[in-house]
Every structure is written in structure tokens, then in C-alpha cells.
Amino acid sequence: MRAALARWALVVAGFFLFGNLYAPQPLLPALERGWGAAAGAAGPGMSAPMLGILLGSLLWPRLGLRSGASLALGAAGVGLFGLLGAFAGGPWVWAGWRLAQGLALAAVPGTAFSLLPRLFGSRAALATGWVVAANTLGGALGRAAAGWLAAVYGPGAALAWLSLPLLTLALALWPLPGRPARREVAVRLEAWPLFLLGAALLFSNLFVANLLPYRLEAAGVGLAGIGAVYLAYAGGTAGALLVGPAVGRWGERGAGLLALGLAAAGAVLLGRWPFAGFALMLAGIFALHALGGAAAGRWGAGVSGAYVSAYYLGGALAGAAYPAFTGRPFAIAVLLVLALYAVTALLLPRALAPARSRGR
Known part of the structure; x- marks a missing residue:
């Protein structure tokens, strides 16, 4: 027992x-x-x-x-x-x-x-x-x-x-x-696009999540209502569960672009419909995270560990960056996230590419 x-x-x-x-x-x-x-x-x-x-x-x-x-x-x-x-x-x-x-x-x-x-x-x-x-x-x-x-x-x-x-x-x-x-494991520097992808994902997630209560409070939402908006994280679970079928239909890179499109569409909707936009954005982010984790796993334990470290480093940077945006229009923060997604789109082909020879 x-x-x-x-x-x-x-x-x-x-x-x-x-x-x-x-x-x-x-x-x-x-x-x-x-x-x-x-x-x-x-x-x-x-x-x-x-x-x-x-x-x-x-x-x-x-x-x-x-x-x-x-x-x-x-x-x-x-x-x-x-x-x-x-x-x-x-x-x-x-x-x-x-x-x-x-x-x-x-x-x-x-x-x-x-x-x-x-x-x-x-x-x-x-x-x-x-x-x-x-x-x-x-x-x-x-x-x-x-x-x-x-x-x-x-x-x-x-x-x-x-x-x-x-x-x-x-x-x-x-x-x-x-x-x-x-055990000691090696980190492959050739996987750097994957590390940047991981950092970008948690950065955009927590950057928006940290700014939302200021945006919502300014709109007259109380503490209980602000907390309820974070139930949008259920969208992240849905996004991760959709990865398998999407990969089967469009391939890994196609699924990655679809997930990135969801995240970008969610970011655009954030200003007017915060709950729906945030849920859609998180669905894309967690789908990309599932794809990134799978790609890191193909490289081996060293790259997988480095990917997780880069992911959390992105979260740390989000905490450092968001205070500069608390007194500014929320649209500026959304534009920053969209610019980050544009860079992420350029990284995707290399980040999700099959692992190269690892000297086995």
C-alpha cells in the first residue's frame, strides 16, 4: 500500500x-x-x-x-x-x-x-x-x-x-x-537551432503570461477572473496531443509550421479576446515544444538536456524582460512576440532536421 x-x-x-x-x-x-x-x-x-x-x-x-x-x-x-x-x-x-x-x-x-x-x-x-x-x-x-x-x-x-x-x-x-x-554526456553544438527554439518557446509563453495580469487588471478584471484566464493552459495540453496526428499528415516540419501558425494567430487575438488568444497561442507553443523535445531526443541525452536547459533559460529571460513592458501598450509586447515567431519560422527547418551523425 x-x-x-x-x-x-x-x-x-x-x-x-x-x-x-x-x-x-x-x-x-x-x-x-x-x-x-x-x-x-x-x-x-x-x-x-x-x-x-x-x-x-x-x-x-x-x-x-x-x-x-x-x-x-x-x-x-x-x-x-x-x-x-x-x-x-x-x-x-x-x-x-x-x-x-x-x-x-x-x-x-x-x-x-x-x-x-x-x-x-x-x-x-x-x-x-x-x-x-x-x-x-x-x-x-x-x-x-x-x-x-x-x-x-x-x-x-x-x-x-x-x-x-x-x-x-x-x-x-x-x-x-x-x-x-x-553519466557524462556530450552536447552537440550543431544542434544550436534547437536550443534557440526551446528558449524562444518558454520566453514567449512566460513573457505573455507575466504581462497578462497587468493588461487584465487595467481592463477592470478582478483577481478571480484573472486567475480563470490561466485555465487557457489547457490549450497547451490539447496542442501537444495534436502533434502525433499532424506529423502523420504533414510531416514534422509541416506540423511545426502549423503549430507556429496557431501560436501567431493566438498572439494576434490576445488584445481583444485574451482567453481565446492565449489558449490558441499556448496550443501552438506546446505542440512546438513536443516536436522540439522529440528532435532533441534523437540527438541523444546531451542535446536533450541542453534543450531543456535552453527552454528554462528562455523562461528566466522572460522574467527579466517583461517589467520593461508593464507601462507600455500591450500591442508592443504582441509585436515583439510575433517578431520572435518570425525568427522561429526561420529556425524550424534546421531545428527539426534529423540528427546528424553522432559518431556511433
């Missing part, structure tokens, strides 16, 4: 982890008012966890901890530092706790995916799909719940409530067996 609980705790871990990580997005203007800070002051706190994930992904494998211990410590760290950050007195203190959250969260994804074949056997591929879906759904519902809770209890209390389940989850993860594999 305890082993079964731990196994399913692994599947749902991403739901609570990514829900907590992204929960502050709809609350950014409200958090800044509570600190008495200027619009955009929360930017470092939105970059910090992405940098933490990058640094932590280098640190955790070197510790040689048992898988259950890594997962439990990671989940507990995200919960504890999220709880402390909820009551931070200013943006830079909050950014410090958010950096610590990213460092803790980095313990989970790689360890979790390496455990799935051992825990689920022939159903490992199915379990992988469950984990990815839980990550995406958790991010959507975490943002929405933050808005709803903040409307009743205030932003700090909302973030605190969303941190508490992780402390219980850590206890359920502790019994998991095994140790992650430790």
Missing part, C-alpha cells in the same frame, strides 16, 4: 509542483502593491526559479541521493520556500525564496522520469503521458486557484495555502527506491 501510494504520488507530484511555481503570475500587480513597489518589480522573482532549475539540475545528480530522498527533499523545499516567499516583505526577498524554490524543484523532473520504467513497467510510456498532463494541468489550476484564493484571503495567504500540499506530498515520495543514473 505504501509503495503504491508513493508510485502515484510521483505521477501527481508535477501537478502540485508546477501549480505552486506558476501560481504568482495572476497576482503580480497585487503583490507589487502589497510591497509598495513599482509595476514590474516582481520580475526578478519570476526569473529566479528558472535560474534555480538550471543550477539545481547540475547540483542534484552529483549528490548521489536515493531517488525517494531527492524527490521528497525537492518537494518539501518547494513547499517550504513557497511558504516563506508568501510572507516576504519585498520583491528582492521574494526573489531569493523563489530562487531557492527553483533549486529544490530541479531535484524532481529528471529523477521522476528515470523512475517511471521501474515503477510502471510496460505502462511507462502511458505513465509519462500522465506526468506531462499533470504538470500542465497543475500549472493551469495553480494559477486559477491563486486568483480565486487571493480574491478571498489576499495574495500572500493564497500562495501560502498552495504551498502546504507539497509538505504532505514529500512524505509520500520518501519511500521510492533506486538512484538516478550518473
Whole structure:
């Protein structure tokens, strides 16, 4: 019974982890008012966890901890530092706790995916799909719940409530067996278009997601309504699920151009219909991410790891860039995203090309 609980705790871990990580997005203007800070002051706190994930992904494998211990410590760290950050007195203190959250969260994804074949056997591929879906759904519902809770209890209390389940989850993860594999892998610099693609995808995702609450609040939308707009992340799940049929019909590059078209169309619609535009944009982004991840996998573990690192680096850059746009017309941000998609269109043929000889 305890082993079964731990196994399913692994599947749902991403739901609570990514829900907590992204929960502050709809609350950014409200958090800044509570600190008495200027619009955009929360930017470092939105970059910090992405940098933490990058640094932590280098640190955790070197510790040689048992898988259950890594997962439990990671989940507990995200919960504890999220709880402390909820009551931070200013943006830079909050950014410090958010950096610590990213460092803790980095313990989970790689360890979790390496455990799935051992825990689920022939159903490992199915379990992988469950984990990815839980990550995406958790991010959507975490943002929405933050808005709803903040409307009743205030932003700090909302973030605190969303941190508490992780402390219980850590206890359920502790019994998991095994140790992650430790191996050195080479990064192929020829795959640079793929790395730029990954960075562009999370940058455009979080750049818009960070700016939306300012746009919506200016339009008179309350905290609960702002949080509900982030349910558009369900569009990301739909986009990823459509990749297989699209590749079968149009090929990988054709599917990539279709996904890019969806993302660009969504960006155009953002100004007038934020929910529909954001959902369409995310459908394209997550479809491209699925294609990029598959292409990285063909290159091998080194390129795959570098692709994930570039993806999160793009998210960190989004947190650094969006404060400069908080006081400007939202159309300028949309034009920046569309320009980025134009560059992405030029990268696609090389980014999704079959892996070249790897010296095998």
C-alpha cells in the first residue's frame, strides 16, 4: 500500500509542483502593491526559479541521493520556500525564496522520469503521458486557484495555502527506491537551432503570461477572473496531443509550421479576446515544444538536456524582460512576440532536421 501510494504520488507530484511555481503570475500587480513597489518589480522573482532549475539540475545528480530522498527533499523545499516567499516583505526577498524554490524543484523532473520504467513497467510510456498532463494541468489550476484564493484571503495567504500540499506530498515520495543514473554526456553544438527554439518557446509563453495580469487588471478584471484566464493552459495540453496526428499528415516540419501558425494567430487575438488568444497561442507553443523535445531526443541525452536547459533559460529571460513592458501598450509586447515567431519560422527547418551523425 505504501509503495503504491508513493508510485502515484510521483505521477501527481508535477501537478502540485508546477501549480505552486506558476501560481504568482495572476497576482503580480497585487503583490507589487502589497510591497509598495513599482509595476514590474516582481520580475526578478519570476526569473529566479528558472535560474534555480538550471543550477539545481547540475547540483542534484552529483549528490548521489536515493531517488525517494531527492524527490521528497525537492518537494518539501518547494513547499517550504513557497511558504516563506508568501510572507516576504519585498520583491528582492521574494526573489531569493523563489530562487531557492527553483533549486529544490530541479531535484524532481529528471529523477521522476528515470523512475517511471521501474515503477510502471510496460505502462511507462502511458505513465509519462500522465506526468506531462499533470504538470500542465497543475500549472493551469495553480494559477486559477491563486486568483480565486487571493480574491478571498489576499495574495500572500493564497500562495501560502498552495504551498502546504507539497509538505504532505514529500512524505509520500520518501519511500521510492533506486538512484538516478550518473553519466557524462556530450552536447552537440550543431544542434544550436534547437536550443534557440526551446528558449524562444518558454520566453514567449512566460513573457505573455507575466504581462497578462497587468493588461487584465487595467481592463477592470478582478483577481478571480484573472486567475480563470490561466485555465487557457489547457490549450497547451490539447496542442501537444495534436502533434502525433499532424506529423502523420504533414510531416514534422509541416506540423511545426502549423503549430507556429496557431501560436501567431493566438498572439494576434490576445488584445481583444485574451482567453481565446492565449489558449490558441499556448496550443501552438506546446505542440512546438513536443516536436522540439522529440528532435532533441534523437540527438541523444546531451542535446536533450541542453534543450531543456535552453527552454528554462528562455523562461528566466522572460522574467527579466517583461517589467520593461508593464507601462507600455500591450500591442508592443504582441509585436515583439510575433517578431520572435518570425525568427522561429526561420529556425524550424534546421531545428527539426534529423540528427546528424553522432559518431556511433
